[in-house]
Amino acid sequence: MFDLSPVWAALGQLARPEVFGLMLLGNVIGLVFGVLPGVGGGNAFILFLPLTFGWEPEVAIWFLMGMQGASSFGGSLPAILIKVPGDTVNAVAIFDGYPMTRRGEATRALGIDVMSNILGATIGAIVVIALLPVMRGAVLLFGPAELFWVAIMGLFTIALASGGNFLKGLSGGAVGILFSLIGYSSVIGVQRFTLGRDYLWDGVQLISLFIGLFAIAQVIEFCTAEVPISRLTTGFKGFEGLRRGAVEVFSMPGHLLRSSAIGTLAGIIPGIGATASAFISYSMAIQFSKKKHLFHKGNPEGLVAANASINAKEMGSLIPALGFGIPGSIEGALILAALLFHGLQPGPFLLRDQPGIVWALILSLWISNVFGTLLGLFWANWLSRLMAVRVVYMAPIILVSSLMGVYLVRSNIWDIFMAIFFGVVGYALNKAGFPVVTFVIGFLLGQLAERYFFQATQIGLGDPAIFFDSPISLTIAGITALMVVGVVVSGVRSKRAAAAEVQV
């Protein structure tokens, strides 16, 4: 099977005190950047990459992956504790993490957070290692037709994620789809809704939309409500709550495995981002849960679904980078940038020519996920006290940090205005009782569905058979159909039940 010597060599690297130290340093940096709203691990990566100039490539990898692995856990902390996501991927952790905090179960939520992070990364790592011999085939499984169905399936989850109000959920999703269409479409070669401005050429920036909807909207909420984030004394109550939360994750193997699988797959297939996969895995968790009504109200299952998929996705994104030397996602692009920066040619020959590097990548990303998360625990104690901080101090810090994060991505001032605009939109949606989640799913997948539809149609030269000619397409289409039937049946049932009650 495998020649194991490069694995031991890569692990041996970690035994060197300076390498271990640098990984921990990377963890700390990743956590800090992750915790700051809007400033994600990607920013840290770009900022510190030039610092590694002249280092041994393996050492640089341990350091850089140290940041990468820790930042998503860092970002989940403010999401759970103060309802402000650290990065776009962490937005999903808000839905059930924050209600748990409000109930006074912050430590339990953090325990779940920690364990689902670690297990998600571990499952992702196992899948990646198992797929190494066939990784190229795995990347090629999904073409435009298959991805079209993935996007359609994701869009149908809007119906599931609507919660109580079907009409508001669907209309929010529709508006989200409209927003996703803004920009230059290279499929049909026209600019749509760009108002003749180049700024809108690339469409609405994901980071502006998310920071607006989640961070800025929350700041407005803070300012208008003028109360501490949580009136409850939800401080850190020792390790008992954490332990309970951590153990609890093992009681939901279904959610854990499904979400990790969705995440890993999203990493492997170029085209579906980490944020979209987190939302899809959340909606799927609702679909498969027996406690559907508890979602958005502090259901631990939702938190597991969100976190496991993000961390598994990070591992999965190694596959296209290693198999083809192509970036499957933003995370993958960063890894490629790091390799290129250190004079390594990413691609199909890396595993053959420099297996040590490949194993260093896989192991460092996995181990730093575990270490970074554990390290973050020590912070959790201190961070959970943030909830008692008065709003006058908290709101400006969140505002500055998140707008700075938006600006950092591409140094465009209009991205900040856009974030403020979506902040107002998010606040209004909340007040009017529209579920933000359906708006976001529509935004993430609307344009993707359209693009893959056009692509598949062009590739199939106009013959619709292309949408049904692979087992994967048929499977996903089938799951989607079952979902629709499920929603309709449960809708009819609840109506009948309601009608029956009225008659009685």
Place this chain on the structure above:
Amino acid sequence: MFASLRPWMAALSATALLAAACAPSAPTPPAPPAGQGQPAAPVDSGPFPTKPIEIIVPFAPGGGYDALARQLAVPLQKELGQPVVVKNVAGGGQRIAARQFQQSEPDGHTLLYGSDTPLYTSTFVDAPEGFDIFSWLWVAGIRGQTPMVAVPSNSPYKTLEEVLAADKAGKKLRFGHNGIGGFLPTQVAFANAVGIKNGVWVGGFTGTADIAPAFVRGDLDIEVWTPLSSTTKFVESGDFRPLAVLDAKRSPTLPNVPTARELKWPGVEKLEALGSQSGIAAPPKTPADRVAKLEKAVLNALKDPDFAKWAKDTGVAEDLIPSTGKEFGALKLKEYGLWKTLSEDLKKAVN
């Protein structure tokens, strides 16, 4: 009641301030007569550089241009005695960066390293304002990107003749692209030069990252890949079947792949001009002595041993075309001339 309005007012006034700060400055000066406006007479413009130098890269961090700029910044810093910073201004098909660059202070402290060809060809479709490539001062030529024509390794076609015969028989030939600011112009120009009539332009890709897997899957029939250095790995792995490189001479990394000239492809003159060259530019009106100083520094930095080693390891070395600003400007004018003749075909392909 008014208290609750406070945060809103604060946000509003901040917005107004920011808007004022970023309002477009004076309209761009009218374009100078065609031709790269090399600075006229060198006059002493004082000590330079006096502060950090910024290289604008019009792409997000992590791409080929970004990587090269960051590597080059290190020896350049030694040459100039001031920090050299890479600033990524992504978006708008490079136009946001182009505009920012055009309006920057012409004192030699702001430079641009991007891909100007798509920036130029995309102007055939709409006429963007706020920048004029013909007014830029070229500091030095850096990289020439040789294209390669390939089919997927499971394709029935082994030569261009077979491809052309299939085209004549009415077979549709699918090319992948990522828009007018991306790979589309090269595909259209290639089809035009060799006489392919039934090209289908499959858009909606983001770049090599998703075109390559689609290609290997067999979703596309033929593609012109640029640059060679980022696609040789697919040839070595057996995923691509190369038909020819579009350069006057064979590539040292792919010595077995013939050139279009050896194969006597139709329109070979046009094909060889398809490779896009990239260089470092300074904004119009930068003093000539500063441009000269920068030119010397860049050309020296390209010879730096550490940079050379990196370039060799990553395969970039093969593409390097260290050339003076003047040489490079002349090269660019020739290239733009070719694209101009294709403007109608490009418009058609887009719509």
